[in-house]
Amino acid sequence: MLRILLFLLVFCPTFLHAQNIRIGLFSDKSIKEIEGIVGKGTYFVFKDSLQLVKIGSADVLKASYSAGLIRITVNGIEKGRGKSFRIIQDKQEDYLQLRLISPAAKQRSYEGDFDIEIRKEALSLINNLDMETYLEGVVESEGGPGQKLNYYKAQAVISRTYAMKYWSKHKENGYNLCDRVHCQAYLHHRSATVTIDSAVHQTRGLIMLDQNNELYPTYFHANCGGQTSEPQYVWNEEIPNLCSFKDTFCIHTQQAKWEKRIPKEQWTKFLVDKYNFPISDSVSNELLNHFVQEQRSAFYLHPIYGIPLRDLREQFKLKSTFFDAEIVGEEMLLHGRGFGHGVGLCQEGAMNMAKKGYTYDQILGFYYPEMKLVDRSVFIDK
Ligand SMILES: [Zn+2]
Ligand SMILES: [Zn+2]
Numbered sequence: 004m005l006r007i008l009l010f011l012l013v014f015c016p017t018f019l020h021a022q023n024i025r026i027g028l029f030s031d032k033s034i035k036e037i038e039g040i041v042g043k044g045t046y047f048v049f050k051d052s053l054q055l056v057k058i059g060s061a062d063v064l065k066a067s068y069s070a071g072l073i074r075i076t077v078n079g080i081e082k083g084r085g086k087s088f089r090i091i092q093d094k095q096e097d098y099l100q101l102r103l104i105s106p107a108a109k110q111r112s113y114e115g116d117f118d119i120e121i122r123k124e125a126l127s128l129i130n131n132l133d134m135e136t137y138l139e140g141v142v143e144s145e146g147g148p149g150q151k152l153n154y155y156k157a158q159a160v161i162s163r164t165y166a167m168k169y170w171s172k173h174k175e176n177g178y179n180l181c182d183r184v185h186c187q188a189y190l191h192h193r194s195a196t197v198t199i200d201s202a203v204h205q206t207r208g209l210i211m212l213d214q215n216n217e218l219y220p221t222y223f224h225a226n227c228g229g230q231t232s233e234p235q236y237v238w239n240e241e242i243p244n245l246c247s248f249k250d251t252f253c254i255h256t257q258q259a260k261w262e263k264r265i266p267k268e269q270w271t272k273f274l275v276d277k278y279n280f281p282i283s284d285s286v287s288n289e290l291l292n293h294f295v296q297e298q299r300s301a302f303y304l305h306p307i308y309g310i311p312l313r314d315l316r317e318q319f320k321l322k323s324t325f326f327d328a329e330i331v332g333e334e335m336l337l338h339g340r341g342f343g344h345g346v347g348l349c350q351e352g353a354m355n356m357a358k359k360g361y362t363y364d365q366i367l368g369f370y371y372p373e374m375k376l377v378d379r380s381v382f383i384d385k
Contacts, residue, residue: 024133024137024179024180025118026130027173027177027181028111029108030182034103034105034106034126034128035067035105035125036126037102037104038063038065038101039065039100039102039117040062041058041062041097041098042060042097042098042112044097044098045058045092045097046064046091046097047090047093048075048077048082048088048091049090050085050087051085055082056075056082058077063077063078063079064077068121068124068126073086073087073119073126087118088118090118092114092116095114096114098113098114098115099113100112111191112191113130113191114140114193116132117130135204136192138162139200139203140191141162141187141189142158142162142199143196143199144187145158145162145188150198150357151357152205152357153366154366155203156202156206156363157348157363157366157367158202160206160210160211160367162187163210164211165187166179168219169186172186173186209376209377210376211377213243213244213373213374214244215243221347221348221371223348224346224347225342226258226342227250227325227345227352228254228339228341228342229249229325230325231345231347231349231370232247232299232325232344233246233247233346234246236300236301236312236324237345244372244374245346247299250352250370252352252356253341253349253351253355256352258322260338260339261338262336263319263322263336263339265319265334266334266335267334268333270335271291274308277310277314278309290304291304292330294328299325303315321339322339322342323339323340323344325341326340364376
């Protein structure tokens with residue numbers, strides 16, 4: 004047996020990639036009732052190891068929570084009650100269209116198998132599928148449509164590395180990762196976009212390690228505004244490998260600049276109430292007139308006042324901490340750059356690099372210093 008396993012490990016790297024991942028779907032909802040329609044192929048509903056019913060495209064499957072049990076119906080006829088059910092696909096590309104009835108939510112389609120369980124007096128719906136198929140859905144959800152192949156390839160490596168690094172993030176919920184931005188957005192299965200399929204296939208199994216051979220911290224954000232952030236400024240802690248540097252690839256893109264006006268009174272009240280800002284002191288007051296960040300700073304005005312820019316971003320819901328500010332009449336006028344926390348890879352910069360002909364490994368190498376691309380079997384063997 005051991006010899007067979009060793010053979011598989013050495014000669015069939017695909018064996019290692021055929022790992023399944025469990026994703027919590029509609030994970031922010033307390034699901035009471037859900038409807039499933041077969042989008043393609045055939046599904047089988049199981050209770051324990053017993054097959055209850057086979058469903059095809061004309062059937063409507065419903066699962067509802069009632070008095071501590073899950074009730075399964077097909078076309079309005081009850082097929083079973085119990086604590087857990089499995090819905091298994093017939094062929095690999097078969098998928099289900101899922102629609103939440105209570106609470107109501109937009110329909111989403113997913114490939115793979117599904118487990119329905121009970122958690123906190125509601126249904127817990129888990130998508131159980133091949134890791135690479137999951138990544139196709141994630142790359143599209145995170146990267147959006149219409150990008151170049153090398154951008155999607157970079158995103159595929161990031162998302163694969165993330166999935167492995169945070170494999171146990173939702174252990175207490177009974178799955179690996181959730182479907183939200185909290186982990187990685189996974190809003191549907193792959194669509195017809197061939198570029199995304201190719202991006203996942205062509206990077207199959209590839210992950211990023213740092214110089215200590217640990218999984219790389221794959222932080223990313225929408226736009227850095229021309230300079231990435233120090234992790235220390237954002238989360239008050241250092242993250243190995245990641246540091247601030249200039250990025251000229253994103254400065255002419257969509258989210259490179261923003262403006263916001265905030266009533267001056269609201270702004271200064273926050274500074275005084277929370278940080279005892281000496282508003283009546285004429286030197287400090289004068290500073291408020293003009294605040295400029297040529298480089299990204301950690302603090303507003305001067306470190307001496309101890310006002311972290313990240314607090315202002317949170318309080319006033321700013322797109323980034325990379326802004327200049329001036330007083331215009333009764334308002335603070337903010338001129339900002341970038342969107343997001345600014346740590347790690349800048350998505351709009353990476354998209355632009357791909358448009359200019361950079362390859363995915365050059366893109367990753369630019370935003371993630373000292374990263375090494377390896378097959379994930381190397382990491383599993385470690
Ligand atoms: Zn999560
Ligand atoms: Zn950037």
